[in-house]
Amino acid sequence: MKLPLILRALLPLLYLAQGNQAAHISIQNPILPGFNPDPAILRVGTDYYLAVSSFEYHPGIPIYHSTDLQTWTLHSHALTTPTQLPLHGIPTAAGAWAPSLSLINGTYHLTLTIRWTYDPIAKLWPRVFWVTSPDLKTWSEPIWADPWGIDPDLFTDPATNKTYLTLMAPNNNIDRLWGISQCEVDLHTGSCLSPYRSIWNGTLPQTPSSRPEGPKLLKRGKYYYLLIAEGGTDELHRATIARSTSPTGPWESNPDNPLLYNGAYGFTNLTVQSTGHATMFDTPEGDWCAVFLARRNIDGFSPLGRETFLCAVEWVGGWPVFNRGGPILLNSEENPKAVPGDFVDEFEGEALGSSWYLLRTPYAEGRASGLILRPNVFSLSDRDTPAAVFRKQTSLNMTFAATLLPFEGGSLGPRQTVGVSAYLSELQHQDIGITGCRTETGNRGGLCVYVEMLNNGTREYTEHPLRTRSNGKQENGLTLYIRAAPHEYKMGYSYSSSKGYSDSHVEVTWLTSFPSSYLATAPPDWFVFSGAMFGLFASGNGEPWPVSGPRVGFERVREVYFEERIADYGLSA
Numbered sequence: 001m002k003l004p005l006i007l008r009a010l011l012p013l014l015y016l017a018q019g020n021q022a023a024h025i026s027i028q029n030p031i032l033p034g035f036n037p038d039p040a041i042l043r044v045g046t047d048y049y050l051a052v053s054s055f056e057y058h059p060g061i062p063i064y065h066s067t068d069l070q071t072w073t074l075h076s077h078a079l080t081t082p083t084q085l086p087l088h089g090i091p092t093a094a095g096a097w098a099p100s101l102s103l104i105n106g107t108y109h110l111t112l113t114i115r116w117t118y119d120p121i122a123k124l125w126p127r128v129f130w131v132t133s134p135d136l137k138t139w140s141e142p143i144w145a146d147p148w149g150i151d152p153d154l155f156t157d158p159a160t161n162k163t164y165l166t167l168m169a170p171n172n173n174i175d176r177l178w179g180i181s182q183c184e185v186d187l188h189t190g191s192c193l194s195p196y197r198s199i200w201n202g203t204l205p206q207t208p209s210s211r212p213e214g215p216k217l218l219k220r221g222k223y224y225y226l227l228i229a230e231g232g233t234d235e236l237h238r239a240t241i242a243r244s245t246s247p248t249g250p251w252e253s254n255p256d257n258p259l260l261y262n263g264a265y266g267f268t269n270l271t272v273q274s275t276g277h278a279t280m281f282d283t284p285e286g287d288w289c290a291v292f293l294a295r296r297n298i299d300g301f302s303p304l305g306r307e308t309f310l311c312a313v314e315w316v317g318g319w320p321v322f323n324r325g326g327p328i329l330l331n332s333e334e335n336p337k338a339v340p341g342d343f344v345d346e347f348e349g350e351a352l353g354s355s356w357y358l359l360r361t362p363y364a365e366g367r368a369s370g371l372i373l374r375p376n377v378f379s380l381s382d383r384d385t386p387a388a389v390f391r392k393q394t395s396l397n398m399t400f401a402a403t404l405l406p407f408e409g410g411s412l413g414p415r416q417t418v419g420v421s422a423y424l425s426e427l428q429h430q431d432i433g434i435t436g437c438r439t440e441t442g443n444r445g446g447l448c449v450y451v452e453m454l455n456n457g458t459r460e461y462t463e464h465p466l467r468t469r470s471n472g473k474q475e476n477g478l479t480l481y482i483r484a485a486p487h488e489y490k491m492g493y494s495y496s497s498s499k500g501y502s503d504s505h506v507e508v509t510w511l512t513s514f515p516s517s518y519l520a521t522a523p524p525d526w527f528v529f530s531g532a533m534f535g536l537f538a539s540g541n542g543e544p545w546p547v548s549g550p551r552v553g554f555e556r557v558r559e560v561y562f563e564e565r566i567a568d569y570g571l572s573a
Ligand SMILES: *[C@@H]1O[C@H](CO)[C@@H](O)[C@H](O)[C@H]1NC(C)=O
Pocket: 265, 266, 269, 569
């Protein structure tokens, strides 16, 4: 497995109080850059496992592994089959949400919600289930829980061995005031074994739009702690905590809530925003830390979405204190900013590398092999499974370059496309690709390189004739580029493979640029919970791929990363 680049972005030293010694580990945040929201962490001996949300992508719920909390590799995905991840027809922002990880009587449990739709006519409630595993690699079929809601957590009380399901759910189906609800649960059937009741509504006024969510139960000493997220996942997002001498309450709110809230310093001053949805854990040495989600706010936009961050936790008077009570920053003078090495994939193995994702539930089991695409009727704008594979954008300053396979067995018509995408959702994606020329000005019948931008409900399309060899065939080595910088993306192409690419060599013909806000905002009345992805696609755009159509695919993808100089207060670059 060639897991890319765990970015050593920039960041502060975390001092972990260890008895009287001031032990410290050096962590560069974000620890998991790119679209990695809602982190749930579990320590097993000296190993850490961290699961994040995956929304509409397949396979679902990546689980990363680390032994030092800084370097993470992709260990597995929890949801790989159509019964574990039934995502047909779902829109962006629905899908697999907010996992929790627990080790219960020697078996790993991962619980989460699947949200099917936002359509009020469909009347489908987000459903809670869990899957179990002996090794965090192979997972059971789902066990569906009685309650509906989001952000479930399974906690087994060491004192009684009873397991509690705690989640965000409505108080009743009429008023729909959301709060934290709980019951003791039968892990084999998903049924409640004790009365299902509301246990805490957090620290903010309870209104139909308030969202006390992401509960995580833990025990330390004589207290049980109920850590939650509040304020919604945007600017007001924060972590708060309550404690009790019983896992069922009553709950006493921390007098120093919130534990974590960068919004307290203003929404525009600090680069790191939306801090919350935390999980606390201890190290083998007995130090405490928390992982949580946050956004890097680039002058109002966060194209990478919600990323995973880490901070140290100390205990004062039986309450946790996150990051010494200070705001979460990116930079530390003591921490050099390391730039990751290139990511290269030549698609040599039978199976695709595990850092590649499909959209929604594919019709055929398993994943495409190599990178010859089998284009179908669907495009990136359909709520279905186009012939496309995606990787998370993990740096705010990088290039994604993909070299096409030479076409074999025919030419492209004006309906057929093959290309690369800077992709946020079916509603927002910016593509550069090759098609049979469509317009009168193009050399009809020949090949064109095109750029198509879907942003905020608008579409822009341009195409340019491509140079061909004297026999009319496409030139080899045609490479499509996306250059991503904090404020702007550019798209272009060249005729030499991406092998020698750096910003200085290789003549890239840049065809377009667009602001990074295109990959960070949804059309009005829509949601964005994911982050920018880079995709490789081919499509019949509503028609089956012609029998006489060429074989299409990619022979090589290369990502080159550059320094990310992102200031803690606003963006300096
Ligand atoms: C904004 O950031 C500056 C540092 O550049 C800091 O001195 C100032 O106190 C911050 N303002 C607020 C309102 O937090």
